Structures are given as C-alpha cells and as structure tokens.
C-alpha cells in the first residue's frame with residue numbers, strides 16, 4: 001500500500017513508510033530508498049547508521065489537505081575516518097522548513113500577481129516563507145532570462161506610491177517584456193540609466209517610443225543621439241480628445257454665464273444644456289465607430305452648435321493623420337490640420353497645436369517606424385492590479401522586482 005502512496009507523492013528516491021491523519025492536515029513518514037554506500041569524506045564504504053533525525057517539512061497539499069513530510073534522516077558514522085554525515089535529497093533542501101516544490105508553488109502564485117500576504121494566508125504558511133520563495137526563485141529567473149540588446153525600447157510613467165515621484169517602466173517592445181523600473185522620470189535619472197547601459201546595447205537601440213514628455217526626449221537626445229524617437233500616438237489622440245472636451249465644457253459654461261441678471265440661483269438649470277453633457281462620450285468616440293443613431297444625434301447637436309461642430313471636426317482631422325499611407329502624406333495632413341486650427345481660433349486647440357508643433361518630428365516618426373506604447377500601457381495596468389492586491393508596496397526595490405518578474 002505504501003508503494004502506491006510513494007508513487008502518488010512522487011519524490012524520486014523517497015518511500016512513504018507511514019501516513020498519520022490529523023484531520024485537516026496529514027503527515028507522511030518518508031525515508032530514502034537507498035542508503036549511502038560510501039563515506040562522503042573519505043569515499044570508503046564502512047558506514048554505520050548512528051542515529052536518525054526527524055525533519056518535518058511542509059509539502060504541496062495532498063488531496064486538498066495541508067501536508068507535512070516527516071523525514072527520518074539517517075546520520076552515518078564512518079569507521080575509517082571517524083566522521084559523520086547526514087543524508088541529503090534535492091527535493092528537501094537542508095535546514096529548510098518547506099520542500100523545494102512547495103517553494104516553487106508559492107513563487108508561481110506570487111508571479112501570477114498574488115499579494116504575498118494573500119498567498120501566505122491561502123497556503124497556510126508564513127509571510128516569511130512566501131517572501132523567501134519570491135526572492136530566491138525570482139533571482140534565479142532573472143539570472144536565467146535570455147537577454148539580447150533590445151532594438152525598440154519604450155519609456156512609460158507608472159505610479160509607485162501615491163504622492164511619490166513617478167517611476168519609469170522601460171520595456172523591450174520586440175520581446176514584450178519589462179527590462180527595468182527606474183525610480184523617477186526626470187531627465188537626469190533617465191539619462192543616467194541610459195548612459196549606464198553597455199555601449200553595444202546603446203548602439204543597438206534604434207527606436208524609442210515615449211509619451212510626449214520633454215524629460216524623456218531630452219534624455220534620449222543626450223544618451224542615444226542616433227535613436228529615432230516615436231511619440232506614442234494614443235497619447236496624442238488623447239490630447240485632441242481632451243481639447244474637444246474642454247471646448248464642450250466651455251460651451252456649457254458660456255450657456256450658464258448668459259443667465260439674465262437678477263434670476264435666482266435655482267433658475268440655473270434653465271440654462272444648463274443637458275444635450276451637451278449627454279453627448280460627452282459620443283463626441284469622443286471615433287467617428288467610424290458611431291452608430292447611425294449616434295451620428296444622427298451628433299448632427300442635430302452640431303446644427304445648434306457650430307463651434308462644437310468645428311472642434312469635433314478638428315479632432316477627427318487629427319485622428320485622420322494616422323490613416324496616412326506614407327510619411328509625406330502624413331506630413332501634408334498634419335500641416336493642413338495646423339492651418340485648420342489657426343482658422344478655428346479655439347484656445348483649447350491652439351494649445352494642443354502648440355504642443356504638436358514641438359513634437360512634429362516624433363509624431364511623423366511613427367510613419368517610419370510604426371511603434372506604440374501599447375505593450376507598456378498593458379504593463380501599467382498590470383502594475384495597478386499588483387499594487388491593489390498587495391495594498392501598496394512599501395519599498396521601491398520590492399515594487400521593481402515584482403514588476404520585472406510579473407512582466408518579464
């Protein structure tokens with residue numbers, strides 16, 4: 001019967017000699033199948049079993065129950081050199097209270113983004129064991145990771161803790177993995193990190209995709225003068241959407257300001273234009289994704305509010321730049337957009353266009369090297385989940401490690 005149990009437990013070279021049922025947990029008595037044949041120190045074969053230590057080690061749950069392995073470890077005494085030594089087995093490392101595979105299991109759960117405290121509670125073990133499993137296996141994983149110089153990098157901002165400086169997530173866009181998390185997002189910090197890369201790695205970086213941040217741009221100009229900078233298109237389109245939303249809110253405010261003098265405050269809602277508020281999502285939606293009904297509603301709104309119609313047209317016009325077939329085509333569309341903004345005279349779009357003018361080269365860079373920060377944005381979302389499950393991460397080092405392991 002114990003042969004079958006040994007097979008179920010599945011630790012090679014170990015046999016189960018007894019099972020004790022303790023209700024919600026069980027204890028399996030195990031021992032090594034073969035005795036050591038010769039002395040570890042002198043290599044001769046005259047050994048005597050001196051005593052047997054009992055080592056209790058936590059293992060993977062067995063049939064849903066918490067399981068301990070109780071190993072009767074033989075201690076040998078060598079008649080030839082009069083020294084002693086104890087049996088060892090790789091599945092049950094010496095001086096550890098958990099088996100190697102249980103530690104691996106804890107690490108797998110952490111790697112999936114589980115908070116350490118949560119894993120410890122679920123697995124009925126201590127925070128210490130979970131932290132240790134994460135530390136040891138995490139270091140092994142990072143050391144084993146195949147690393148080649150990246151060709152396309154992305155830099156993206158992430159929050160570590162509320163109220164602290166932002167961190168920068170550096171990802172390899174081709175391998176789709178996080179390379180590092182840098183504490184800070186200032187020009188100096190990024191420049192120092194980039195300059196610290198080996199020169200052959202720096203030479204291999206051809207494209208860097210970034211958010212429209214001057215700090216990132218200056219750092220790349222200084223540390224990677226040959227790399228092409230591509231500004232993330234989704235950030236820019238979001239900028240156009242923000243400008244449109246500003247115009248909508250201004251229209252709402254204008255309507256309210258026109259309230260005749262002397263009317264009571266409670267009369268405010270008379271001037272409130274609910275159709276403007278209701279259209280807020282519809283306005284920002286991509287025109288090709290609008291339903292026939294939404295299109296109809298927008299047309300009616302634009303008939304009453306030509307300023308808003310103009311702003312919406314500018315937003316769509318900006319989006320259409322990205323449908324250009326070539327860089328030259330895109331450049332033409334961009335110039336036409338900037339002219340249209342000047343004609344419209346909407347302050348929100350003037351400000352947006354000012355930003356776009358200073359990022360012209362990086363915007364058009366997209367048409368030489370169609371790169372976005374989409375992967376990095378996904379990482380940022382994963383980071384948020386990790387943080388929420390961990391109820392905040394206390395140290396930056398722990399945060400960095402967890403992000404690199406979870407997204408590596």
Ligand SMILES: [Zn+2]
Pocket residue numbers: 039040041042043044078079080081082083
């Ligand atoms: Zn010996």
